[in-house]
Amino acid sequence: MQQKKIGILGGGQLGRMLLSPAIDLDIELHFLENDSNAPCSTVSRNFHQGNITNYEDVLSFGRQMDVISIEIEKVSADALEQLEKEGKKVFPQPTIIRLIQDKRLQKQFYKDNQIPTSDFVLIDNKEELIDYLEKNEGKLPIVQKLGKDGYDGKGVQILKDLEDAKQNGFEAPSLLEDKVEIEKEISVIVARNENGETTVFDAVEMVVNEKYNLLDYLLAPARISENQKQEATKLAIEVIEKLGENGMVGLLAVELFIDKKGNILVNEVAPRPHNSGHHTIEACTTSQYAQHLRSILNLPLGKTTLRSSAAILNLIGEENHTGTPFYDGLDKLLELENVYPHIYGKKQTKPARKMGHITVLGNDIEKLKETVEKVKGSIHVITKD
Incomplete structure (x- = not known):
């Protein structure tokens, strides 16, 4: 090469x-x-x-x-x-990046291509928001997402009632989504090269930190039925193949909801390596990062076999700590078997900022969940100033 x-x-x-x-x-x-x-x-x-x-x-x-x-x-x-x-x-192609940059265009893409997603309406300003909710108050509570520039939970909020919307509704162009009664949140990462070769990583189960609206930890593989695994995989492939004129080239993380009735809905996508794929570094035959490089260089894609069940825990900055980071408890963590910390090298911590992640490997998914809960309480990103 x-x-x-x-x-x-x-x-x-x-x-x-x-x-x-x-x-x-x-x-x-x-x-x-x-x-x-x-x-x-x-x-x-x-x-x-x-x-x-x-x-x-x-x-x-x-x-x-x-x-x-x-x-x-x-x-x-x-x-x-x-x-x-x-x-x-x-890669990914600029037209696809432009579409994904705007959640309004992204959501319309799902509708136009008969990809299952929650019902939505597009709102251009706060006046339209209030007018819509006054006529459709039965839709409340409802999810509002900014069209552009939202990230890591920013630019997403649940409007509880009309007064909440009047006080806190976004002024900028946004979309309103029906609030899904979520049973599980999962993610599937799919890769595709210029030759059209496609590979898919096993679905993972995501547990969201509701305070900050970002990933708290994940479990791989997801605890879902075989039919749900197949449907999620099929949806991920369908999305990457329908993006752009000839399908997207690169790595695509497809975030999905499983609702209380068992329906699988596409929430959002990210055309790059993703928080929900960090475990692949230690747990899979090919990591999502290696797969991203292979896909954009039109190299043969690697096998995505999950060699071990895994969990990852996000390390985020503690409340009331802004400044030079100190990883309190890291030395104890390094004594543990099958636990792999990844520190991102950010020079400043602040509340809820992603500062690193920890991968835990094991064969029993329920025990992994218990281990994550223990690890979660043993390491903290603080300042010593």
Whole structure:
């Protein structure tokens, strides 16, 4: 394989975890990120400082690369489209990134392609929001999501009643989704290369931190029926194949709801490595990061066999702690067998910020859940200032 320069927009923890499989295959990764203290800055000699949402910065960076990809969706799609016109390989394709950047367009895509998802309406401003809810008060409580710029639970809220909507409703263009009575939240990661080869990782079960609306921990494989596994896999493949004119190239995390009646609904997707795939580093034959690189370089995709049941726990910044991070309890954690901490190298912690994750391996999924609960109480991201 001829060595190629791959440009990654974003220099956070997902980019950092791409480095190890890139080194294994002698792939030259370059990162563009505005924050000079980003996680990739201290571990990559090919770290470029620049704004990934700025047209000129992305264009200049991309013109130096053979292939351009992302580790975060909030990038200049205009610049990526121009690079594609100039003959650069850009994966996932810019039109798909643009669609996924806007939850309104993403939701409409599901409807247009008969992909099961919760019912929704599009709202352009707060006035429309109030008008809709006054006419449809029976829909409350209802979920409101900003069309753009929401991440890690930001830009998503449940409106309990009309007064709540008047006080707290988003002003910007958004969508209103019927609140699903959720039995389980699961995620399926699927990869596809230019040849159309597709592989799927086993569905995982996600337990959400309701206070911060982000992943608390996950269990792999998900505790669901065989029929549900097959349906979730089928849905993930359907989404990646219907995105774009000829299907998406790259890695796609498909977040799904299983409702109280057993229906499986697509919630959202992310066209990149994802929090719900961190366990694959230790638990699978091929990690999601290696698979991402294989897919965008049109290499044969790796086997996705789950070698061990696994759980991951997000390490997030503690309340009332902002500043230089200290990982209280890490030394004790390192004494444990089949427990693998990943510290992201962020220079500052703050409440609810993702600072790392811990993977736990084992053969009994219920015991894994118990271990996660124990680990959860034994390590804390604090400041010592």
